[in-house]
Each structure stands twice: as structure tokens, then as C-alpha cells.
Amino acid sequence: MNNTGVIFDLDGVIVDTAKYHYLAWKNLADNLGFEFTETHNELLKGVSRVRSLEILLDIGKVDLSEDKKRDILVAKNEDYLKYIYKMGANEILPGVENLLNTLDALGIKYVLGSASKNAPLILNQVGLFDRFRGIVDGNSVSKAKPDPEVFLIGAEKLNLKPECCVVFEDAIAGIEAANKANMISVGVGDDNTLSDADFNFKNLTEIPHNFFTEVISA
Ligand code: BG6
Numbered sequence: 001m002n003n004t005g006v007i008f009d010l011d012g013v014i015v016d017t018a019k020y021h022y023l024a025w026k027n028l029a030d031n032l033g034f035e036f037t038e039t040h041n042e043l044l045k046g047v048s049r050v051r052s053l054e055i056l057l058d059i060g061k062v063d064l065s066e067d068k069k070r071d072i073l074v075a076k077n078e079d080y081l082k083y084i085y086k087m088g089a090n091e092i093l094p095g096v097e098n099l100l101n102t103l104d105a106l107g108i109k110y111v112l113g114s115a116s117k118n119a120p121l122i123l124n125q126v127g128l129f130d131r132f133r134g135i136v137d138g139n140s141v142s143k144a145k146p147d148p149e150v151f152l153i154g155a156e157k158l159n160l161k162p163e164c165c166v167v168f169e170d171a172i173a174g175i176e177a178a179n180k181a182n183m184i185s186v187g188v189g190d191d192n193t194l195s196d197a198d199f200n201f202k203n204l205t206e207i208p209h210n211f212f213t214e215v216i217s218a
């Protein structure tokens with residue numbers, strides 16, 4: 001199937017790093033003296049690091065100088081990386097490896113399309129880096145999701161038209177970006193939250209065996 005390609009989001013689709021982002025942002029909020037809950041954390045999914053800090057500071061009603069924000073972003077990432085360096089293949093989410101094997105067997109190419117600047121490191125930690133034909137990450141884009149840029153660069157790496165690309169995403173901003181890119185969007189997670197997706201699955205173990213051969217080509 002050379003006319004179909006797949007673009008995977010990373011955080012929340014391949015690995016559950018949202019919990020580590022949460023711990024690092026919560027630590028920061030604790031230090032700044034306000035509460036940051038898991039519900040608040042939902043707002044940061046799929047959002048760039050810089051934008052995440054803006055949302056967090058809005059929640060805490062805290063105003064900081066640009067210098068202080070820069071320092072905080074460095075500190076947050078250092079804290080987050082402490083968890084990332086402990087990650088291994090056991091943290092790959094259920095269904096991911098099966099799905100990659102299926103795509104390989106069908107000859108369907110896949111790349112990564114993530115907002116994270118830590119994406120290559122995380123893929124290396126879990127041993128999946130070499131499986132992807134290309135990596136588009138937070139270092140490669142000038143506009144963050146929900147802008148479609150990350151996925152359009154992914155389509156270029158796949159050498160396919162946007163409408164031939166299937167995007168797997170767990171974030172509202174990511175589904176919006178895929179839809180704007182004119183790609184087939186697949187929401188992974190809560191279908192109420194991701195109601196704008198073309199298809200919805202709770203997780204990757206739920207993808208039917210004929211999804212690529214029949215469902216999306218129908
Ligand atoms: C996204 C996550 O994949 O990457 C966001 O869903 C995160 O929560 C963003 O803020 C940026 O990640 P990083 O690793 O560059 O701080």
C-alpha cells in the first residue's frame with residue numbers, strides 16, 4: 001500500500017509521558033505556590049513547552065519576567081528529563097508494536113509528528129527510533145499544533161499527499177492540526193474529548209485488523 005502513510009504523535013500515543021510532564025509542571029506550580037491538578041494538565045496535551053508555561057501561569061494567575069520564564073522552562077525540562085532517562089521499552093503503550101509490525105507487513109510507511117523537542121531522545125530510550133522513516137519534532141517546526149505544519153512536513157517525508165496520510169493523535173490540538181492538514185484523523189483516547197476525529201479508538205489495541213486495507217480505503 002504505497003499510497004497510504006501514517007504519522008504518529010508521540011506523547012500519549014506511543015508512550016505515556018503525560019504523567020511525567022504533569023509531575024514536572026506540578027513541581028513548578030508547587031514552587032510558585034498554586035495548585036496544578038491533573039484536569040489542568042489536560043490543557044497542556046499536544047501544546048508546545050512555551051505555550052504550556054503560559055497556560056500554567058494563567059491558571060496560577062502568576063506574572064513573570066521573560067528572563068524568569070526562560071529559567072523556568074529550562075528547570076522544568078531538566079526535571080522532566082530525570083523521568084525520561086529512566087524510561088525503557090516496557091513503557092511503550094499497548095498495541096504500538098503490533099501496529100508497527102502490521103504497517104511493516106503491509107508496506108505502509110510511517111513517521112513521527114510530535115510537538116516535543118525531546119522526541120528523538122524518548123524514541124531512543126524505548127528502542128523505537130530506528131523504526132520510523134522520519135522524525136518531525138518540536139525542533140523542526142515554527143508553528144505548534146493546532147497549526148498543521150508538523151503533519152505537512154511529515155507528509156513530505158513520506159513523499160505523499162496530505163489526503164493519503166493517517167494521523168494518530170491523543171490531543172485536541174493534534175486532531176485539529178490533522179483535520180486542517182486535510183489528513184485522516186484518528187483519535188486515540190476519550191472519544192468525547194476527541195470528537196472531531198474521523199475515527200476514534202480507546203487505545204491502539206482496538207484498531208481493527210482491516211483498518212488500513214478496508215476501512216480507510218472505503
Ligand atoms: C507534546 C506534549 O507532545 O509535547 C505536550 O503533549 C508537551 O504536553 C509538548 O508540552 C512539548 O514537549 P517537550 O518535550 O518539548 O517539552
Ligand code: MG
Pocket residue numbers: 009010011012013045046169170171174
Ligand atoms: Mg500527544
